[in-house]
Amino acid sequence: MESKFCEEEISELKEGLTPFPEDIFVADQSWLSNYLLPMISINLEILTPDLKGTVIHFLNPTEPYEGIIGEKTTDFHNEFCAENWIAFRLTEDNKYAFLGNEDYFLSASKHKERVDNEFTTHIKTIRENYQKVKTKYKIKGQLLPWQDNNPQDFLYRLGGEMGYSNWTNTAPVPSAFEMSINESGENLRNDGISISYKGKEFIYVGEVPGYNYCGDGADSILMFYEPESRIVLFTYDWT
Template identity: 75%
Template sequence: MENDHTNFYEEDIRELKEGLTPFPEDIFVADQAWLSSYVLPLISVDLGILWPDLKGTVVHLLNPTEPYEGVIGEKTTDFYTEFCTENWMAFRLTEDNKYAFLGKEEYFLSAPKHQHDIDADFTEHINTIRENYRRTKARFKMTGQLLPWQEDNPQSFLDRLGGELWEGNWTFMAPVPPAFEMNVDESGEDLRNEGISISYQDKEFLYVGEVSGYNYCGKGADAILMFYEPESRIVLFTYDWT
């Protein structure tokens, strides 16, 4: 299919529809089960909601348990790949809709390799975000709502699904990894996606949607943005911090 941007757009999604599955399980390839130590599955999205030709292709929005301060990958530069760098990470989606990380385990500061580089505050942050996630997941199973804080304050399953991209801190916080290319048209002539395009081998990524890490974990980025490139089946994430 051509990477035409969908006209479908919805925000502040508080009622689930077919194709949206919160707290998915068993989404990582078998030889990378360690990923569950570093990223938390928030919600799966069947891309058929946005693009009918992609029905059955299911991507998973993830919240990393780090950083405690700064941005993810900021302190692990020796372990970057062409796909994973500061504030950006990528996965390849297998045919059975599981994620294969296109980086190294040591990209994550909480990996065993870096155990001497983290302090008590960092460890407490990791423990807190995981406990918040566990509690929110348990409450969802009981109530069908996201309740990371008060039980009378449900959060959105997705803040945005489909629609156009927007320019924010994420567009200039850190360059995209070398495998990708991002263009920002500042002339004002390209009105689509505020002139922002991200591509891999000349194939443009589709913008799937976003959610705040707070909605599921009580902590995290203000916006976790997810993109998908159909030919390579690469899922790309970046994070907006205000």
């Protein structure tokens, strides 16, 4: 399923885009809100009519403070979640079920003896920034993580083709998935990059900097979706 839609630097909302969505995690994983901040929801009908009613959500993790997410919790990785990659299954009512363990997150209570004041201050600051940006959005309809005269884009890219960058070699994709990069030919889709699950290829949905919504975060959060399994996959680019 290939999307021909592509738009970059989206500064004005269109139908199907909803910033700061509420109630997007399954009830028995409400703890996800401790670690992940919902930025914007996307009705995938924008990309292709076949996905009408399928709504997925960009998330900004509150960690890491330094390094990459999952780097210090390798004992709690699995086939779906590893360094710099996390995955969810989208329920029929468009909520996320995390395909990992809560202890994947370094800020989980199990790891409280392993974190320092700088880490906990970072978590507190990014959450406070998020609430400030959310409040300003409700008043002004813009993303204002810094100066009020410097609104940020709601999305850097929506649809189109993914591009080769740091995220492709920061850390291997989790074992449930396959990623191949073919640099040998010309006119290859997606810079010759393919990510799949059980032979089914992910759609590249788009990307956005985490700091547009939180004043901090990855330079680019990339999101992918596989329609048959309803798996949503995230990775992060740090420039």
